[in-house]
Amino acid sequence: MRAPRFPALAVLLPLAACAGVQSALDPAGGEAGRIHTLSIVLFVLCTVIFVAVAVLAALALFGSDEWRSRLASERLVFALGVVFPVLTLVGLVLYGVTIMGMAAEPAGAGRDALRIEVSGERWWWRVTYITEDGVRIESANELRIPAGQPVPIELTSADVIHSFWVPQLAGKLDMIPGRTNTLTLHVREPGISRGQCAEYCGGPHALMSFFVIAMTEDDFAAWLLKEASEARPPAGEAAVQGHALFLASGCGGCHTVRGTGAAGVIGPDLTHVGSRHSLAAASLPNDAPSFARWIRDGQHVKPENLMPPYGIFTDAELASLSDYLDHLD
Numbered sequence: 001m002r003a004p005r006f007p008a009l010a011v012l013l014p015l016a017a018c019a020g021v022q023s024a025l026d027p028a029g030g031e032a033g034r035i036h037t038l039s040i041v042l043f044v045l046c047t048v049i050f051v052a053v054a055v056l057a058a059l060a061l062f063g064s065d066e067w068r069s070r071l072a073s074e075r076l077v078f079a080l081g082v083v084f085p086v087l088t089l090v091g092l093v094l095y096g097v098t099i100m101g102m103a104a105e106p107a108g109a110g111r112d113a114l115r116i117e118v119s120g121e122r123w124w125w126r127v128t129y130i131t132e133d134g135v136r137i138e139s140a141n142e143l144r145i146p147a148g149q150p151v152p153i154e155l156t157s158a159d160v161i162h163s164f165w166v167p168q169l170a171g172k173l174d175m176i177p178g179r180t181n182t183l184t185l186h187v188r189e190p191g192i193s194r195g196q197c198a199e200y201c202g203g204p205h206a207l208m209s210f211f212v213i214a215m216t217e218d219d220f221a222a223w224l225l226k227e228a229s230e231a232r233p234p235a236g237e238a239a240v241q242g243h244a245l246f247l248a249s250g251c252g253g254c255h256t257v258r259g260t261g262a263a264g265v266i267g268p269d270l271t272h273v274g275s276r277h278s279l280a281a282a283s284l285p286n287d288a289p290s291f292a293r294w295i296r297d298g299q300h301v302k303p304e305n306l307m308p309p310y311g312i313f314t315d316a317e318l319a320s321l322s323d324y325l326d327h328l329d
C-alpha cells in the first residue's frame with residue numbers, strides 16, 4: 001500500500017464520525033452531556049500526565065547527571081509516585097461521582113401523566129405509551145418523546161437480556177426479563193437520535209436499532225392522539241386488495257392493526273407502521289419497495305429474524321400489500 005500523501009487527512013478522517021445521530025461525542029442533552037464532559041476532562045488530564053511522564057522518563061534516560069540525580073531523590077519519587085496518584089485519583093473519583101450523580105431533574109408535575117414502556121424483543125423494540133387513564137397505545141421500533149423535559153422510560157425485556165443505548169442521549173441500561181429499569185431521557189431540542197441494542201442477544205442483534213424522535217410538546221401531543229387512533233381504512237384499489245391479502249395470509253396472527261381483525265401480539269404493532277422512521281428495527285427505510293423487500297426477503301435483510309419469509313406472493317400482490325402498509329400512517 002502506498003503511504004498516504006496527506007497523513008494529516010488520514011488522521012482527521014475518522015473524526016468525521018464524531019458527529020451524527022448515533023455518536024456519544026455529539027450529545028443532545030441530559031445524561032449524555034454529563035458523560036461527554038467527564039470524558040473530555042479525563043482525556044485532557046490523562047494526556048497532560050502522559051506527556052509529563054514521557055518527558056520525565058526521557059530526562060531520566062538521556063538527561064544530564066544533575067537531572068538524573070535530582071529525579072532519583074527519594075522525596076521526589078514519593079511525591080510523584082504515591083502522593084500525586086492518590087490525590088489525582090481520589091479527586092477524579094469524587095468529580096466523576098458528583099457529575100454523574102447530578103441526577104436528572106426532580107420529578108415535575110405532569111410527569112406521571114404519561115408512562116412509556118420499552119420492551120426488548122428478539123430483535124426489535126415494543127414501545128407502549130400508557131395514558132393517565134391507563135389506555136395502552138402500542139408502537140414499535142421508534143420512541144417519540146417531548147423535548148425540553150425529563151422523560152422516564154421504563155425498560156424491560158420479553159425474552160433475553162438486551163441493552164437500551166442511545167449514545168447521544170444517555171448511557172446504556174440493561175433490559176432484563178422480569179425486571180423494570182428506569183432511564184430518564186432529557187433531550188434539549190426537537191431532533192432525531194439513533195439507538196442500538198448494546199447487549200449481544202443472539203442472531204441479528206446488530207440489526208436491532210431504533211430511532212428516538214424528540215418533538216415539541218404540542219407536536220408530541222398531536223402525534224400521540226393520532227397514534228391512539230385506529231388504522232386508516234384502505235383507500236384505493238391496490239390498498240383494498242393489500243388489506244384483504246394481509247388478513248387472508250395470516251399476517252394478523254402475529255401483527256395487530258387496530259380497527260381490523262388483525263390482533264396478533266408476537267410481532268410489532270402495524271397500526272401506524274407507514275408513519276414510522278424505518279422498518280424492522282432500523283434495518284430498512286420506510287417506503288413501499290422496502291415493505292415488499294421485507295415481506296419477501298426479510299431473512300436476507302435481517303438473517304434469523306422471527307418473521308417467516310413469504311415467497312408465496314406474486315409481484316402484483318406484493319405491490320398491493322406494500323401499498324396498503326405504506327399508507328398505514
Ligand SMILES: [Cu+2]
Pocket residue numbers: 162163197198199200201202205206208
Ligand atoms: Cu441485542
